[in-house]
Amino acid sequence: MKRVRILLADDHTMFCAGLQELLEPDYEVIGSVGDGRALLNVASDLKPDLVLVDLGMPLLNGLDAGRELKKRMPRVKLIFLTMNPDSDVASEALRIGASGYLLKSSGRDELMQAVRNAMEGLSYVTPQIRRAIEQSYIRDPRSLSRPRHLSDRQREVLQMLAEGQSMKEIAYILHISTRTVRFHKYKLMEELRITTNSELVRYAIKHSIISPP
Structure with missing residues (x-):
């Protein structure tokens, strides 16, 4: 039986190494990348079945990279593995087509369950966040489908400005x-x-476009 091919997307090398050790007895880890742009660049060549992706990656955050990846490769499964417990962010991850949302404090069994669910066409959200999503939805049924205020290009520019990239550097990276x-x-x-610019940074942090320093 063909083993599931998993790509890791996280800018913490040691964390990726630990994930690989956890996964490889059961799955094939085909590589790791450290930023959202690298994820988009290599995914089409490596053709993963599933991507484990962090939210707080440089150059292009995991949420925006995941959104674009699902447009390019609709069949790929996405599981977000993050430190961010915000239920609104988790809701947005599910809205763009993610199969799972876990915290990095989750245990091995929970991770394996999320991978199995994803490959069976099901979803998995870590319990404390799932409860928060359900409560939010009860209060406001529109909360799972809030429109994005900024365009994809604006979000890209905003993230790199907030990370301290110059306009010249951003132009080079985006080919504009x-x-x-x-x-x-x-x-x-x-x-x-x-x-x-400081207000830009605060906005980017507040809306999970970049992680707090």
Whole structure:
């Protein structure tokens, strides 16, 4: 029987090594990447069945990378493995097509259950977050389908600005002109009614586009 091919996406090398050790008796770990852009670049070549992805990756966060990956490879399974216990973020992960959402404090058995569920077409959310999602949905049935305020490109630019990348560096990474980066920056600042770079950083942290320092 063909073993499930798993790709790891997390910027902590030692954590990836530990995950690989946990998974390899039962699954084939085909590689690891340290940022969201690298994930998008290698996934089409490696063709994983499932990706274990962290939220707080540089250059492109796990949520936005996962959203784009599901557009490109609809059949790939996504499980978010993160330190972020925010039920709103978990809801958004499920909305984009994730099969699971676990905390990094979860045990091995929970991880294995999530992988099995994903490959069987089911979902798995760590219990404390699942309860929070259910309570949020009871209060507001629209909470699982909140529209995104920013475009994908604006979110990309926002993340890299908040991480301290210069406009020139962002233009190089995104293969666009510095002038276009500048346009996106001031457009999103206008839409968000933000006037300073520090406010941009606070917004990015608050909305889980980057992780707190």
